[in-house]
Amino acid sequence: MYANMGVKNSEMLQELLNEITIIVNVAGNTKFDERLVHTFAFLYELNISIMRNPNYLHYYYSCVFRYDVALDVNTFGSMNVLNFAKNCIKLEMLLHVSTAYVCGEKSGLILEKPIRMGETPNGSLDLDILQEQSIAQNKLKELETLQATKDEERSAMKELGIKRASLYGWRNTYVFTKAMAEMMIWHSRGYLPLVIVRPSVVTSTYKEPFPGWIEGTRHIDTCAVAYGTGKVTCFLGNPNFALDVIPGDMVVNAMIVAMVTHANQSSEHIYHVGSSSKNPCTPNKFADYGYHYFLINPVISKGGKPVIVTKPTMLTSLDSFGRYMRAHYILPLKVFKVVNMLCCCNYFHQTYSDMKKKISYAMYLMNLFGPYIFFKGIFEDDNTERLRIAMTSASASDAEIFYFDPKCIDWEDYSINVHLPGVVKYCLKL
Numbered sequence: 001m002y003a004n005m006g007v008k009n010s011e012m013l014q015e016l017l018n019e020i021t022i023i024v025n026v027a028g029n030t031k032f033d034e035r036l037v038h039t040f041a042f043l044y045e046l047n048i049s050i051m052r053n054p055n056y057l058h059y060y061y062s063c064v065f066r067y068d069v070a071l072d073v074n075t076f077g078s079m080n081v082l083n084f085a086k087n088c089i090k091l092e093m094l095l096h097v098s099t100a101y102v103c104g105e106k107s108g109l110i111l112e113k114p115i116r117m118g119e120t121p122n123g124s125l126d127l128d129i130l131q132e133q134s135i136a137q138n139k140l141k142e143l144e145t146l147q148a149t150k151d152e153e154r155s156a157m158k159e160l161g162i163k164r165a166s167l168y169g170w171r172n173t174y175v176f177t178k179a180m181a182e183m184m185i186w187h188s189r190g191y192l193p194l195v196i197v198r199p200s201v202v203t204s205t206y207k208e209p210f211p212g213w214i215e216g217t218r219h220i221d222t223c224a225v226a227y228g229t230g231k232v233t234c235f236l237g238n239p240n241f242a243l244d245v246i247p248g249d250m251v252v253n254a255m256i257v258a259m260v261t262h263a264n265q266s267s268e269h270i271y272h273v274g275s276s277s278k279n280p281c282t283p284n285k286f287a288d289y290g291y292h293y294f295l296i297n298p299v300i301s302k303g304g305k306p307v308i309v310t311k312p313t314m315l316t317s318l319d320s321f322g323r324y325m326r327a328h329y330i331l332p333l334k335v336f337k338v339v340n341m342l343c344c345c346n347y348f349h350q351t352y353s354d355m356k357k358k359i360s361y362a363m364y365l366m367n368l369f370g371p372y373i374f375f376k377g378i379f380e381d382d383n384t385e386r387l388r389i390a391m392t393s394a395s396a397s398d399a400e401i402f403y404f405d406p407k408c409i410d411w412e413d414y415s416i417n418v419h420l421p422g423v424v425k426y427c428l429k430l
Contacts, residue, residue: 003080020088022259025081026097065173066154067161068136074177075129079184086192092263093193094185095255100198100244100272100379102179104169107376112270112383114196115179117187121169129180132164171371186268193265195258199251200274200379201372204422206247206409212422213248220245220286221423223369227312228294228424229301231361234313235290236321237283237373244276244372244379247414250404254384257391257402271387272379275406283373287312289415297421299428318374321366329359 007013078096085094103110104121118126139160143153161173170176182196203221204214214221220243226232237243254273262269275281291311298306315321333355384404392399 003083005080005084017087018089021090021092022095022263023081023085023088023091023093024095024097024255024259025078065161066157067164067173067177068140068157070161070173070177071133071136071180074174075180075184076133078181079188082185082188082192086190091192093195093259093265094189095195095197095259096182096185097255098178098182098196098198099175100200100274101175101372101375102182102198103377104175104179105171105371105375108378110272110377110379112198112272112380114186114268114270115182117183119183123169125168127168127180127183129184132180135164136160189268191266193262194268195262196268196270197251197255197258198270198272198379200244200246200272200276202248202251203245204247204419204426205249206414206418207403208249211418212425214422214426216427220369221427224290224420224423225427226361227290227309228299228307228420229428230299230307230309231358232312233310234315234321234324234362235283235287236315236366236369237287238316238376239282239284239314241282241374241376242276242280242378243283243286244274244280244375246274246406247409247419250406253402254387254404257387257404261387261390269383271384272381273384273404274379274381275409276378277381278385279406279409279411280378281411284314285411286415287314289412290420293416293420297424299424318370325359325362329355329362333359 004013005016007016081096082094085091100110102115106121118128120127136157139156140153143156148156158173161176165171165173165176168176170179185194185196201220204212223232223235227235251273254271258269258271291309294307294309298308301307313324315324336351336355388399388405391402
C-alpha cells in the first residue's frame with residue numbers, strides 16, 4: 001500500500017489534500033490475486049482469508065492470505081491512509097471499516113471498545129507490530145537466499161501468517177492483520193476524528209440498490225452455492241449460538257449515518273454492525289431455509305437436470321465434523337485407493353477422484369467458515385443502537401432511508417425470498 005494513496009502528481013496531490021473532507025477505508029476483497037485497487041477518498045483493501053485447519057484432520061490448504069501482503073495491505077496500508085488523512089486540511093473524519101472478529105476466539109458479550117496496542121486475545125504475549133513486519137521481511141530474505149520458487153515463497157508466507165496469528169490467539173491472518181491495523185490507527189490517531197465500524201459476516205442486500213444484490217461469492221454464500229449444486233450435504237453450526245450475519249446495505253447505511261453524526265467532532269467511536277445482539281439466528285435455521293429454498297427451486301446442472309437436495313446433516317462441533325468426514329469420505333477414499341492399486345485397472349479412478357475433490361471442498365469450507373460458524377460470542381451494539389435512536393429522533397424519514405436495524409429482518413423471509421435468490425442470480429449466474 002503506497003503513501004499518499006499512490007498519487008505521484010504533486011498538483012493533484014495538493015488538490016486532494018486541500019479538498020477532501022471525509023476518508024473511508026473499507027475492506028472489500030473477494031479475490032486471491034492479492035493486487036490492490038486505489039481510489040483517492042476510498043481505499044479498498046483486497047483480501048480473503050481461509051481459516052486454519054483443525055489439527056486432527058492433517059489437511060493443508062493454499063488459499064490462505066500470505067502474511068507479507070496482508071501486513072502491507074491491512075496493517076501498514078491502513079497506517080498510510082491515516083497519515084494521508086492527517087495531511088488533509090479540511091478533513092472532518094476518518095472512517096475505518098474493520099471486522100467484528102478482531103476480538104479473536106472470545107465468548108460471551110464482545111464490547112464495542114478499542115484494541116489497545118499490543119493486546120492479544122490469549123493474553124500470553126505482548127504483540128510488537130514492527131517486529132511482525134521484520135519477521136515477514138526476514139522470512140522473504142531467507143527464501144530469496146534459498147532460491148525458493150514463487151510457489152514455495154507463497155506457501156511459506158501463508159504458513160507464516162497462520163503461525164503468527166495462532167501464536168497470539170487469532171484464527172487467521174486476515175483478522176490478525178486487521179486487529180493490528182486497529183491498534184496502530186487508534187494509537188496514532190492524535191486529534192483526528194475517528195470512527196471504526198466493525199461489521200460481522202456481510203450478506204446480500206436487504207433492499208438497496210435492490211433486494212438480494214451481491215457481488216461475487218463470499219462467506220456463507222459459498223456454503224449455499226455448494227449445497228445447492230450438490231457439492232456438500234452437511235452444514236456446520238452449533239444451534240446454541242447465533243450465526244451473526246448482516247445485509248450489506250445495512251452496513252453501508254450505518255457508515256453513512258456515523259459519518260453525518262460525527263463529522264468534524266474531535267472524538268472516537270466504535271460501532272458493531274451485526275445481528276447477534278438484537279435479532280440472532282442460528283446456523284441450523286439457516287440450513288433449514290436453504291433446504292426449503294433449493295427443494296422448491298433446484299439448481300439446473302450443466303447436463304440440464306435439476307440438482308435434488310436432501311435435508312442436510314447438521315454437524316454441531318469440530319469433532320462431529322471430523323467423525324463425519326472420516327466415516328463418509330476419508331475411509332472410503334482409502335478403500336478406493338487400495339482397490340485401484342490391487343486391481344491395477346484404475347476402475348474406480350473417477351470415483352476416487354470425485355471423492356477426493358469433495359473432501360477438499362468440504363475442508364475448504366470448514367477452514368473458511370469454522371471460526372465464524374462456531375463463534376460463541378455476541379457482539380454488543382449499544383453504540384450502534386444509540387446511533388439508530390438518534391437518527392430516528394432527528395428524522396423519521398431519514399430512518400426509513402438509512403435503515404440498519406437488524407430487528408426488522410425476518411430471517412426466513414430474507415433467506416428464502418431475498419438472499420438465496422440473489423446468490424443464485426448473481427453468484428451462480430442462473
